[in-house]
Amino acid sequence: MQIKDFMIDQSLKELTEHRTVVLPIACYETTINENIHGYIPLHWHDELQFVLVRKGEASFQINEDKITVREGEGLFINSGCLHMAKDKNNNSGCVYICLNVSPSFVLSQELYTTFVNPYIQATNISYLHLVSKEFWANNILDSIMKVNQLIIENQPYFEIDISIHLTLIWKNLIMNGVQLEHExxxxxxxxxxxxxxxxxxxxxxxxxxxxxxxxxxxxxxxxxxxxxxxxxxxxxxxxxxxxxxxxxxxxxxxxxxxxxxxxxxxxxxxxxxxxxxxxxxxxxxxxxxxxxxxxxxxxxxxxx
Incomplete structure (x- = not known):
């Protein structure tokens, strides 16, 4: 699925419904310069966002930080963080896979309080740059690609496979060793x-x-x-x-x-x-x- 425009409310919260028929997730490809604005405007959402750049280079802003994400690299953008994206060179035809996931769906309810909530509340993790040379990041990038493929193929029980990959994504993310801060x-x-x-x-x-x-x-x-x-x-x-x-x-x-x-x-x-x-x-x-x-x-x- 390709999204060229999305609606945001007056607070910049994105109104796109981030879910498949069954799961509270959305996974789609975005070509930045095909958006109605020519870029992805500033917005935020409650969902966690994982990005994998498949072509070109993107310049992302997350809260007050700017970062260039190249082909084969990705991003984790935390819940509630303001962010926007532009094609780095305006003509690279940057395409990225965007995986948005409800925080409550990442792990089971019993594990949420210990292993998810402290991370989405942390003030020092608005984003993480996912570079394939890092073992934990490479695993996340692989799983983003596989989730996207599972949704496209729509085979029986694909929802269970997606759930498994989301668990692996989150396990690898919290394995990176960042000390949490809550200021x-x-x-x-x-x-x-x-x-x-x-x-x-x-x-x-x-x-x-x-x-x-x-x-x-x-x-x-x-x-x-x-x-x-x-x-x-x-x-x-x-x-x-x-x-x-x-x-x-x-x-x-x-x-x-x-x-x-x-x-x-x-x-x-x-x-x-x-x-x-x-x-x-x-x-x-x-x-x-x-x-x-x-x-x-x-x-x-x-x-x-």
Missing amino acids: QKEMLKNKRMKQMLNWLHTHYAEKILLDDIARAGGLSRSECCRYFKRILKKTPLNYLTDYRIQKSLLLLQQPESNVTDVAYQVGFNSTSYFIDKFRKSMNMTPLVYKKYKNSHSPFVNNST
Whole structure:
């Protein structure tokens, strides 16, 4: 299965249902630059995520860290961590397998408290880079591939085989020897960041001041800016502008939409300002983007 777009709610929580018919998991291939945004936008989910890059190179951001994942390598992204992904070179055609698993399904209920919960609560394991030269990581990468194949083949009892591989994945992950840390300061920082993003994504179409965003996180203006620059590498208002442009993409693809209406719908109070920011972000004007998307729509008959 190939996912080119996924829905997120106002807090950036992904709304994709991560499960097969029977199991609380999802395993699919993603080609990064085929996503509607041209990249995988910032989001989070309760599920644990395991990634295996099959082609090209990906640049991932997990919370405030950035990491390059090359072909044959992978990632473990912990539950609740903000993350996004871009094609490292924009044209490598990066493809990766994404395996999302509900934490409660990794091990049996009797083992969950001891062997799973301490890891998903740890503040020093937002992600782990999976490199094949590490024995434990190579085992995880092999199991990701096998789970993906099991779902594709859909043979009798494949769910049991998947469960076995998930157990092996988790055993190898906790064998890597990382000492767990649980810092209240880090937990509070993540909570405040999500509160600010949640507020911003609820009110993005309104007039928004820096004070409004800071107040949502219970922070001063300066602390709010430090949070955004540390985690998202941009100012709060620059992030807001980028988010508004993201929201405009789907609106521009509607046949009846026009650039001015879209600009005001996503919170810009000037069409010319919207066009300028859109061009800098997308390397084309909103009108060119709209015409291109409409001409490539599966519902448009391009025959002459």
